[in-house]
Amino acid sequence: MSTTTTVSRNGAVSAGAGHPADGRGQSDLHLDPVPGPLSAPASVLGAGQAADLDSVLTAVRHNALALCADADRPPARLRVAVGAITVELSWAPDAPAAWDLGEAGWLATARMPLPAPAAPPAGVPAPRTAVTGVPAGPGVPAGSVGTGAVGATADPRRSAAGSPPVPAAADAEAGLTYVTAPSVGVFYHAPEPGARPFVRVGDMVRAGQQVAILEVMKLMIPIEADTAGRVVEVCHPDATSVEYGERLFAIAPAGAATTTSAA
Amino acid sequence: MVRTVLIANRGEIALRVLRTCRELGLRTVAVYSTDDRDSAVVRQADAAVHIGPGPAARSYLNIPAVIEAARLAKADAVHPGYGFLSENPDFAEVCESEGLTFVGPPAHVMEKLGDKAVARDLMVSAGLPLLPGSRTSLDRAEEARAFADSIGYPVIIKAAAGGGGRGMRVVSHAEEFLRAYTETRAGAQAVFGDGRVYVERYLPSARHVEIQVLLDRYGNGVHMGARDCSVQRRHQKLVEETPAPALPADLLAEMGQAALRGVASVGYVGAGTVEFLVDPGRAYYFMEVNCRLQVEHPVTELVTGVDLVAEQLAIAAGEKLGITQDSLAMRGAALECRINAEDPERDFAPTPGLIEECHLPAGPFVRVDSHVFAGYRVPARYDSLLAKLVVWAPDREGALRRMRAALAEVRLAGPGLATTVPFLRRVLDDRRFQTATHDASLVAQLMADQ
Structure with a gap:
């Protein structure tokens, strides 16, 4: 009936549940933030101490609400459990395509909005990134193509992380697309410390394949490739803080004219 | 110990908070959405973090993003400004649990006062009169x-x-x-x-009068005079002034004491504002508490000489309030006009877009809090405030004259841009306003006359 994607720092991704990309139209997003050395959620989910059930429930409820807020359509079902901490959203195969509430509606007042999950709910096959090959106009930083958000005078600003935020994903020159950070957060290459990274330079990835984890306030957000292709660059070291819109991976799209040169 | 302050806001208030931080030798971190990447505060701050796209729900209201930004930029305190997350008890709580000093009242106090029904109950218990x-x-x-x-x-x-x-x-x-x-x-x-x-x-002809209070965590507190905010359009303030004109000093003192007593009774800490309605018979009624810095706080700063943001930061850092009720002297009169990108001819419809020409007033006893400049594009998705024009003079007549002169200096032009300046002039020229016989229905009357 529905596939399940499990994401956790400890428990790796996945299991028998079929890849999100396979589950078009229906999937459960099952986030399971098991306390690990990197997520140490001392205050909210106090690992050793007897955590106050109420505060845990509140935190989980917030996360659930936030996930709902960021899905591009309302889930058919939302399950919140607190024992082993489970937040489950599922979508009916043909749910209506929009919240239809407007930005100023409850999204703005939801108590704890979270950044969007890395990818559209699994099963939305269309890549979010700009179409490769769209030329950026002069003066427009490559990468702003497709965001539609910025004035033409935008120039990259210095930032605390040291690299200019690029809120989009296409590099017309090189024919590359970029997986960008959907939020400020900590970028992890691997499902847990010491584990093999999700992908390495040279690996081929499918659209919808998980390539990283972004930790945003103890919530592990799976980062997925938008397009199929070869990974040509991992843009930041493991466990680095990144800003919204920063490039995480460069991908040479499969079937694109350009060859995968740089690494 | 506060060394680095993250300013979780945008526009003029982000810049205003930054200025005090810089004066105090504190490092500043701006956070910004994609739409605000060229903003003045981003240029001025010691560090700036891109926290999300234009929609506020994914940037300025995005608690995890703001918290991650604080961690990324090594901030130890968060100033929320007004609006956005400033009165969100969850945000205050998350800040504290993440080891960040939240510059504002404790979360549990905000939680109570943010619910109007609960707040009314609490204030009645503290002896404040209610409608x-x-x-x-x-x-x-x-x-x-x-x-x-x-x-x-x-x-x-x-x-x-x-x-x-x-x-x-x-x-x-x-x-x-x-x-x-x-x-x-x-x-x-x-x-x-x-x-x-x-x-x-509902009182159709009441005045809107609010009391600024400041309380530290050791039980010390002061009330800092009354601001009259009766010039409102659909509950959005356009002109504010202090002291509240044509009200007896003993009434204002009584309201100040009541306000302080009310918030002290719920354990309030920080800067806050208690709003009242005053009817023509000069009875006053509690309306609500605003658990944050107000937009119109500069008028209080001009007559008291107290930097409210500096006080907020000191209180948040655990310092004892340096001001006492006796040491607080209020001099003269101050007036604020809000210059918004709104067209008074079209029912104050917002007019976002490019500002091509920008000249804002200056001169003796004139303060302008603004984030705009020539070439600035007013984003459509945030509020329309362009500048707060604030003047001080020894008395109210002087302040009105000075404000009229200052407004005459304003040049703001751009394709499709209209501002509230012409309407503000009408308010200043209105006989009822000049004689302080107006009430909260003034703007509606002026619009009906149009």
Whole structure:
């Protein structure tokens, strides 16, 4: 009936549940933030101490609400459990395509909005990134193509992380697309410390394949490739803080004219 | 110990907070959405973090993003400004649990005072006068209607979770009540996620007067005079001044003491504002507490000489309040005009877009808090405030003259841009305003005359 994607720092991704990309139209997003050395959620989910059930429930409820807020359509079902901490959203195969509430509606007042999950709910096959090959106009930083958000005078600003935020994903020159950070957060290459990274330079990835984890306030957000292709660059070291819109991976799209040169 | 302050806001208030931080030798971190990447505060701050795309829900209201930004930029305190997350108890709580000093009242205090029904109850217990109104939310239409009938019309229906002029509705006649009730509830549910409403008597010709308070965590507190904010359009303030004109000093002192007593009774810490209505018979009624810095705080700063942001930061850092009620001297009169990108000719419709020409006033005793410059593009998705023009003079007449002269200097032009400046001039020229015989209906009357 529905596939399940499990994401956790400890428990790796996945299991028998079929890849999100396979589950078009229906999937459960099952986030399971098991306390690990990197997520140490001392205050909210106090690992050793007897955590106050109420505060845990509140935190989980917030996360659930936030996930709902960021899905591009309302889930058919939302399950919140607190024992082993489970937040489950599922979508009916043909749910209506929009919240239809407007930005100023409850999204703005939801108590704890979270950044969007890395990818559209699994099963939305269309890549979010700009179409490769769209030329950026002069003066427009490559990468702003497709965001539609910025004035033409935008120039990259210095930032605390040291690299200019690029809120989009296409590099017309090189024919590359970029997986960008959907939020400020900590970028992890691997499902847990010491584990093999999700992908390495040279690996081929499918659209919808998980390539990283972004930790945003103890919530592990799976980062997925938008397009199929070869990974040509991992843009930041493991466990680095990144800003919204920063490039995480460069991908040479499969079937694109350009060859995968740089690494 | 506060060394680095993250400013979780945008526009003029982000810049205003930054200025005080810089003066105090504190490092500043700006956070910005994609739409604000070229903003003045991003250029001025010691560090800036891109926290999300244009929609506020994914940037300025995005708690995890703001918290991650604080961690990334090694901030140890967060100043929320006004609006956005400033009165969100969850945000305050998350800041504290993440080891960040939240510059504002404790989360549990905000939680209580943010619920208008709870706040009213608490203030009654502290002895503050209330308008006749329901003590609890009225969840059934018939019950609400019967209550409204019992206190007499006009009444105002208010969302328990409302604020900032939103979620309220005046009902003049009994036969309009049920429809207004249903609509206000539905609107409150949609906008605030909380459909509870209460009903109280509405005063058509009241003045809006608010008291600035400042309390530290050791039980010391002061009230800092009254601001009159009666020049409002649909509960959005346009002109504010202090002291509140044409009200007796003993009444204002009594209101100040009541305000301080009220917030002290709930353990308030930080800067706050207690709003009252004052009727023509000079009776005053508690309305609500704003748990943050107000937009119009500069008028208080000009007459007291106290930098409220500096006080907020000191209190948040655990310092003892350096001001006492006796040491607080208020001199002269101060007036603020809000210059918004809104067209008074078109019912104050917002006019976002490019500002090509930008000249803002200056001169003796003139303060301008603004983030705009020539070449700045007013984003459509945030509020329309362009500049706060604030003047001081030894007395109210002098302040009015100075404000008129300052407004004459303003040059703001761009394709499609209209501002509130012409309307502000009309307010200043109005006889009722000049003689301080106006009330909260002034703007509606001026618009009707148009």
